[in-house]
Amino acid sequence: MDWQSDNKPNEVTVQDTFAPVLEAWYERHKRNLPWRHTRDPYAIWLSEVILQQTRVAQGLPYYERFLNTYPHVRAMAEADERDILRLWQGLGYYSRARNMHQTARQITTERAGKFPDTYQSLLQLKGIGAYTAAAIASFAFGERVAVVDGNVYRVLARVFGISEDITTTQARKTFATLAQQLIQAANDPATYNQAIMEFGAIQCTPVAPDCLLCPVHAHCVAFQTGRQHLLPVKSKKAAVRERFFTYIVLTRLHPDQGLQLAMRERTDRDVWQNLYDFYLIETDEPKESLRELSLPENLSFILPISVAQGHPVKLVQLLSHQRIRGWFYQLIVPYEASERLPDGFSWFTPAAAEQLPKPVLITNYLQNQLG
DNA sequence: AACTCGGGGGT
């Protein structure tokens, strides 16, 4: 007997008991997380943006640093985007930080710092999609709107035996509709939303779910049919793209400030937008030396008069969708010629470079070279 | 609907 079986009129169905059971489970098992002790929509919004596609353990220190640095939305609005990105450094998906900053400014200037307080109005803001709007609306304002995140897909797919491919638009509708039905029976919408996500994170885990101690296993289609490991169904992703980055690390010796590095902001519509790196030549094949490269015009002046420093440093950065192999050549530019840098580049001391937002690959290189 | 956007942790 599963929870999809026929509902007779005037009979308590499992759809009525699912939410209260999870709420009860939550009160016994919930973790103590800082954003669960506030109803400040700003703090909740911040936590939700940080936690998009990010594990709690990874996001937690960022949440604390952001809230300390920018205690309210106006403080974030008044910050420089560069400092926001620097604080975000290492979290990935940097458009989250840019959109968050834009939304902070909009709320500060157009709404006098007051957050929208409904699901629909929250949805209008940059960086707030269906999940985040539901999370803020329920946690901060008590609206009865169901969150649907990766945990919810997994829990509902298993308990209700739904084998639709969760990457399809049709399946998203199926799960959203079911989730919205289930939250109707919740004692408290905010608690229920927290509960189902916590349940997915702790009990109904992707691998080796703890079914024997699960409070709903008697009604779980997946458990009753031994299909826990087969649900949810998710089509495979595209292969990882291989990229080859040759970095020309131009350096000079400033008479007063010592060593400096030439860096620039990445502005292309590509990975690491608005982060800083070095002069980059990308090739579609690995290049074993500088001689194999056809060097661009804007290096033709500076390169021949510069002095290469030994062997290149080789580092690999693995992203979810790309594998970037970086070869770093350090060159020392004669100080007399060092003002003629390619467009967009400026000189930074190591201390100044430290303050710039950078990809992890670049941070690792600087760490290796400068200690 | 398909693609793109990071980085880290678990198995």
Next chain:
DNA sequence: ACCCCAGAGTT
């Protein structure tokens, strides 16, 4: 290796 993570924006 592969999978997943309190997803969203763009094409």
